[in-house]
Amino acid sequence: MTAFVHPALLWGLGLIAAPILIHLINLWRHRRVRWAAMDFLLESRKKNQRWVLLRQLLLLAARIAAVALVVLMLAQPLVAPRMGAWLGSARTHHVVLLDDSYSMSDRWAETSGFARAREVIARIAEQAAGRGGSQTLTLLRFSRAGKLADGRAADLLSVPLDAGLAGRLRELLASIAPSETAAGPAMALETAGRLLADGPQENRVLYVVSDFRANEWREPGDVRDALAAWQGAQAQIQFVQCVPSLHDNLGIVSLAPQAGTRAAGVPFFIEVAVQNFGRQVARDIAVLLQEDGHARPSLVIDEIAAGAVEARRVLVNFPTAGDHVVTASLENDVVAADNVRHALVTLPLGVGVLVVDGDELSRDGRFLSLALAPGGNVRTGVEPRLETPQFLADSPLDPFAVIYVMNAAQLEPRAVAALEKFAKAGGGVAFFVGPQSDAKAINEQLYRDGQGLFPAPLGTETPLFVDRLERTPDLQVTDHPIFRVFAGERNSFLQTVVIDRYFGLREREDTVLPAETKVLAKLRNGAPLALERKFGAGRVVAFLTTAGPAWNNWGRNPSYVVAMLELQSYLAPAAAADGERQVGAPLVLPIDRARYSADVKFTVPGVDGDTLVAAAANAAGGGQSATLVETPRAGIYEAQLHTTDGQNQVRRFALNVVPAEGNLALVDGRQLKAALPDVPFEFHRADDRVWSAPNLAGFNLSSSLLWLLVVLLVGEQLLAYAASYHPASSGGAR
């Protein structure tokens, strides 16, 4: 059975009367000539009459056929390719995989990639329905493919395809919007294959309706494997590209708080990075910033080169403790999803810091505490607590972010173990030496041939023998976050620091330091003064002089306070603990069942700032965690926990889109062919007029008809030429 994509156009076949009418009109609309040499004319006619008539009839037939072919070509006849379809026995299953990653929301000229995709799918269904026979349709979105394992259904699964469904499908498609995920095709291909694995014997046509972005399709390793499985199942593979060309797009690719002390009322830096995914330089980009929903002065980036990322640091300040949201957004462009990024910052009232001083009077400790928390109107967010070394052994160290140990003679083994555990878990430790410090004890307890946390073995306490008349600064710093703030100053206060005494390194290591140890600052004689090493997840810094002004005058120098605050920022556990959560990934919340009930309620950001209360989360893993499977939108998610004593607690999470999806570079059919060399597929563009939606398990004859038409028209011209209907160049009897 031959079907037509546009059967209504068949009325156009009436146009074949046109050549006949033109012929008749020509017969009637002739010129009259009174002619003398009739004999020759009559003779010519007698000779040629039969040929002329034959050629005229052939010409007429050719023109009628040409008109009919044009009409047929536009109506686009389809013929079933397989014997099964001819016999009417086989079923045809149309499997439509719809890309609903946020790059599909690419907008241009009153339409968008997703609108095109809806149109394509509706067309596929309508034309398939129009063909009759046994046909079924499966529709699966990329973003849902991964979730099907969790017992969710595809939008449509093996639904019989008839005219009713084709109508309902439009409504269904209208209700579907692109998600903000970056779901790729591989999972969808695999899932759909699995869903249909034990289906009946049928012809399958796989449509991948997507935008075919380069970042997914240029190196489609996993896609290739998934397609190979489909290919093995004898499915016909159709790719439909819904986006015609690359549109310029800007996206915020990161919004991250910078390292530093974070506490209520303490300003800190947050870095926002904008990438230009377009092909042209973008200028005057305004980045709107909001702190907890309150707009603050926007940031303007002058210029971003094509493909480049520009990052800017912004100082933000929240006066209160708790969860705060920083939102950066760009002005609207073709893809909206990547124009917004949220960062969730949890601020404590203060950062607990433990200062352990071996001296009874704690002179050094007080000095440092004062530098870290001067009091008065100045808020640093640091809350130092001065204790004796015994505290390390006896008390839990969890509440502290950083521990400063100074002038300590000998530590208890328990204290050393607790310190090492603290540092390994990510805490920062700083050591200062002093008159009470025992090099031997430090080397044996804390250094332990590089096994401990102390960066280097110590030698003896030494005065700094230098010519004071020489105007060389005692303290020479390297380019390190702690000292970077002084970089570029011509007459830094650091230059006036005088160091009298210090601990030299042990003879052997004087020249060769352990591999993991870095020198942060040196004395003018070249001896290291500040050393650093990583220990587990934490950082350890050792200053080989006193924290207070016993061996030096640094404590009286204004640079001391700055350097100590920078040291505090540097040692405090990194902000990476906040984590980057992505849209689409399930939100897993571990629950301590001793304190909380398994009943967790999630609040999910909805469209246009609304919030939705999600269905009760599935407490999996024996109730040890709650999981929110559906996270289709970027924004702040809230989880309400109920403590066993009847109180409510709220945890917040910032979910952001995957920035790479904002890269709108496309692959074309040729590149796709190169990327998938072994997969036989047909590549179409949604706006390709010649491509009538699907080949519906059938061959569309229009291109063949086009060739036939070309041949016919050439033949018609030759025939018309032969029939002397074209003006002759010259000639005549002489």
Add this chain to the structure above:
Amino acid sequence: MASISSDKRFLHPAALARISRLELRARHVVEGFLSGMHQSPYHGQSVEFAVHREYTPGDDLRHVDWKVWAKQDRFYVKQFEEETNLRLALLVDVSASMQYGSGPLTKYEYACTLAVSLAHLALRQQDAVGCLAFDEAVRVKTPLSARHNHLETIIHALAASNPAQKTSLTEILEQAGDAYPRRGMMVLISDLLADRQGLMKGLRDLRQRGHDVLVLHILDDDELDFPFTGPTRFEGLETQQTLTCNPRALRDGYLAALGEFLGEVRRGCASNMIDYALVRTSQPLDAALAAFLSNRLGMHHRNHP
């Protein structure tokens, strides 16, 4: 005045001025009645010495060449070539088919102009001119005359009206032979669209009567090139037949048939020593005439060096 101007419509002074230097010379001997510039069958008084002949009794003693008698003691008679004037008969076709014309002149007008120009030329050189206008029959006939005002008579004779079709040229040519019985020059000006056998027979008869026969074949450009396009209905000028066709489709056949006809006429004329020229009505009249006459003159000199 109007009648005069209509009388003069076949006279083109410019064309006449341009051909005035030409001569109309008989190619064969013609029997004139006055002394003129054409070769005569008679020997008579002339400055052109022809031949010596032995005296026979009865010869005029005036022509005995006494110098030869003095030398040889024999009587020889000097014979001279007699030169006479020409009798030019113009046979002009004024039938319906001659009414066709795509340019400024119809074939009829062109033919008449040509005839009048020739007549003018002949009268200017003292030759006698007669004219015979015909279609299906002889319509007007003027006698041979060398008078200068005879030109007007010819013009009147050509201004025929109500042309009819011509059937066979045999009778017409026969009647022309009868009308101008003495050997002279016969110029047939026609499109020759008639019975071909009759045409050739008539021409052959005229030659056999001793006439110097010229054929000026007048055809229009359209008839020679057939440039028509688009659906056309052809209606016969001389017949009632009509033909609706696409002319392009028939063009090759038409041109072949026409070519065959022209070839036949050309061959027939050549084999009968008849001068033939195909004249397009688009050709300037004087140029056509000049080319034709100078060509003839060349042949004349070749024949009589």
